[in-house]
Amino acid sequence: MKPIDFWVSIGSTYSYLSVMRLSEVESKTDASFRIRPFSVRAIMVEMDNVPFAKKPIKAQYMWRDIERRAKRYGLYAQIPAPYPLEHFDLANKVAVVGEQEGWCRDYVTVSYRRWFQLGQPAGSDPNLGASLNEIGQDKDRVMELANSPEIHSAYLEATDEARSLGVFGSPCFVVGRELFWGDDRLEDAVEWHESTKDHLK
């Protein structure tokens, strides 16, 4: 079964909704998701795509929209969550370590939960240490890796791959050559995945 690539940058607000819904969607459909951490900020800066900073009306709407959507999904969210994240890149580099070691999804989920439910910014303590502890990873060991040149390169390479696919925002779901941007396109991505029989491969 070929998974749907779920490109995500910890730091994206709407991605909270998708991260928390993955397991439920998987349980109800044939789809599965593979998390692909990358730097959406690098791509957005290149594109001069700055949706919320210096746009207070739009940012205010975004929080209200997330609050309402979370409620629809039966998800708790403490709105607004701390934003923007100070240690955006570190949060995502830890996810890259997890990708290589097989605990990326658990970390991203736990870290988002602490960010949006406890108000602890992802990528900083106490979120970072507590999230790694919760999934059974040693913080010192992971930090050393996350700050290594190898992980830095892997993070840049993932961002290059996202860019080459046309990914410009987070969350973004990629099925074959089709991109679906935004939590509100998660169901479209799953339907596309089913229609193309990618789930049978």
Next chain:
Amino acid sequence: MKPIDFWVSIGSTYSYLSVMRLSEVESKTDASFRIRPFSVRAIMVEMDNVPFAKKPIKAQYMWRDIERRAKRYGLYAQIPAPYPLEHFDLANKVAVVGEQEGWCRDYVTVSYRRWFQLGQPAGSDPNLGASLNEIGQDKDRVMELANSPEIHSAYLEATDEARSLGVFGSPCFVVGRELFWGDDRLEDAVEWHESTKDHLK
């Protein structure tokens, strides 16, 4: 029954999807919609909110997304439609005349259909003349009104009202004090409307 205010600017691409779905949504729910034409461009320029111009990757995605969404809804769309519109303001001022005279919705629907299904830019001929003719309005009479200071003022006032409500994009659905931005929030607006019993007033 209190209608949902549907703030729309002809010139917005995603609004095509909503304009063409209004009647079907009304037939299946207790909701009804009142079209409120305004200048989303004025508000977006003020906010420095420029989502697609100079953002080719995002614009390309937008067209593909609209194409897929139209298909989901069973709507025909010739993608990409001519964009941006040269006579954006005129298209909307005609809608304001229609608002005062009771044929706004018919005009907006016909004009969007010609724009997205026949590739005729809204606000220019042949779209303008043919759309007015199709709904039984005399073009010369309507043009004289659309270019009058009174309609110009009404257009600015509508835009002021939209701004004061926090509307920053089109389509935008307003139910009480709640804003729902985007075609993909039409169902959320209808559910909110039902939950607040606005439809019983």
